[in-house]
Amino acid sequence: MTWVYDSRLYDTKFQASCRMARLEDAALASSIPCRLISIFQTSSGRYGVKMLVVHDSSESERRSK
Template identity: 75%
Template sequence: MTWVYDSKLYDTKFEASCRMARLEDAAEASSSNARYLSVFQTRSGRYGVKILLAQDSSESERCSK
């Protein structure tokens, strides 16, 4: 599993939460392999969204060969 970080940081936790909700909706609609979405805070006090992706079985087979 791999963490993927959204490319933008937000000034408020609310803005990051709204972005996370939109990403959840998009993941459900596209049946992507996003397992977990979370809001995180940087040391500078800004907020971002990170996504935990699950590997496909076909992807793990390719990596193991």
């Protein structure tokens, strides 16, 4: 499992939650094996979105061939 961070930071928690909702919809519509999507706050007070992506062992075997 790996954390994948969104490339942008937001000024408000509301903006980050809107982005999180879009990422949840995209993860459901696609084949992204996402376990968790959450909001985090940086030490500067800005907000970001991160996803916990599960790596399938069969997928890593396909990449190595």
